[in-house]
Amino acid sequence: MKLAKRASGAMKAFAVVLSLALPLILAVSAADARVGGGSSYGSRGSRTFSAPPVTNTAPNAARPLDRTMSQPGRPAAGAAANRPGMGMLGGLAAGFLGAGLLGLLFGGGLFGGLGGLSSIIGLVLQIGLIYLVVRFAMSWWQRRNSPAYAGPAPGPAAAQTNARSGLGFGSMSSAAPLEITPSDYEAFERLLGEIQAAWSNENVNTLHTLATPEMVSYFTEDLRANDARGVVNKVSDVKLLQGDLAEAWREGVTDYATVALRYSLIDKTIERASGRIVEGSDQPQEATDVWTFARRSGGKWELSAIQQT
Structure with missing residues (x-):
């Protein structure tokens, strides 16, 4: 008893x-921090619900x-x-x-x-x-x-890369029916830095010029959540360390390119009232994401999806 x-x-x-x-x-x-930190969102055209191929940069499958x-x-x-x-x-x-x-x-x-x-x-x-x-x-x-993620992960042969295509990126050997040129890789690297900077500055107008309307809606939602918490996320010193093209394709007048990005950055969340760091630190850290970019009728590339690995 x-x-x-x-x-x-x-x-x-x-x-x-x-x-x-x-x-x-x-x-x-x-809790989220940098752009896309902890979340996966956006659209990849007809491949939205298909896992992009793994790469040397992101050997783990991207999250749905x-x-x-x-x-x-x-x-x-x-x-x-x-x-x-x-x-x-x-x-x-x-x-x-x-x-x-x-x-x-x-x-x-x-x-x-x-x-x-x-x-x-x-x-x-x-x-x-x-x-x-x-x-x-x-x-x-x-x-x-998650019906599209039920199949087996690509084997090691699918992750092998050819010669480097410039600016820290490698290309997949059999997954790029759409040609991606060095200028495209340059645009991807530039967008990585510019989007993180606009996010850090809470500049929604600039984000509208860098990402699709769908992505901007998610950014805006997350920024409002930070504001409600009384914090602001500050990202600086973004530097691309390695990048791989996972796949590139065309749907009608829209081109898509999905790339794995490994980069370093200083990522910290600050209390608005006091300036006290509540998350992250002043020390550089590394992150690996899978970003999908889209462009219509040969226009400029815009971010259309971010997936965590």
């Missing part, structure tokens, strides 16, 4: 800690897009749709777990309506039921939103 009471007390204490920690865990997972306007019926914005691994399941699981823990804390068990089970065996059965429900929901969500 005493053992059961002690176990019940320990579980209640654990429930209190987890109930308090859960909102903090979700808040940390929602969290936010995109390319799929009818899929949310393009909002906290439930713009966080990796969260979406509908995140809000459901958080509320489900939080309510269950509070029910346990106040003596009602994880589910008060299941006959008032309060023994350790009853608790284990209830936790097992939650696990099965969450596992089923996760499987359903992944099948619904």
Whole structure:
């Protein structure tokens, strides 16, 4: 009897800690910094829901897009749709777990309506039921939103590169039906720096000249979120270290080029009121992203998607 009471007390204490920690865990997972930091969003034309080939620069598969306007019926914005691994399941699981823990804390068990089970065996059965429900929901969500990523990853041969094409970029041996010239690589490197600078300066007008309207809508949303938090993200000293062309193609009058970018930068988030650094530091760090650029009718390149690796 005493053992059961002690176990019940320990579980209640654990429930209190987890109930308090859960909102903090979700808040940390929602934090972004540099452009695209922690998120994948935008559109890649007809290849939006296909994984770009891996490269020497980004040997891991690019993550599916969290936010995109390319799929009818899929949310393009909002906290439930713009966080990796969260979406509908995140809000459901958080509320489900939080309510269950509070029910346990106040003596009602994880589910008060299941006959008032309060023994350790009853608790284990209830936790097992939650696990099965969450596992089923996760499987359903992944099948619904990531069909194009179900195939095998490209083999090592697909990541081999030819001679360097200039400005730190290499080209894929068999994935560039659209010719990408040294001037294009120069434009990609320039856009990397200019977009990060415009983001750092919160200059939405300049971002409109560098990225597609869809991407600017996401940038604007994230900048507003920073403003609501009372912080500003400052990015400086952006330097391309290595770049690979993953694929390039044409759809009608629009050209697309997806490139993997490894670059160094100083990335820090500052509290607006005090100037205190709350995230990042003054020390350079490295980042690797997969960026897709688009141009219409031979015009200038614009950023149309960012994917994390």
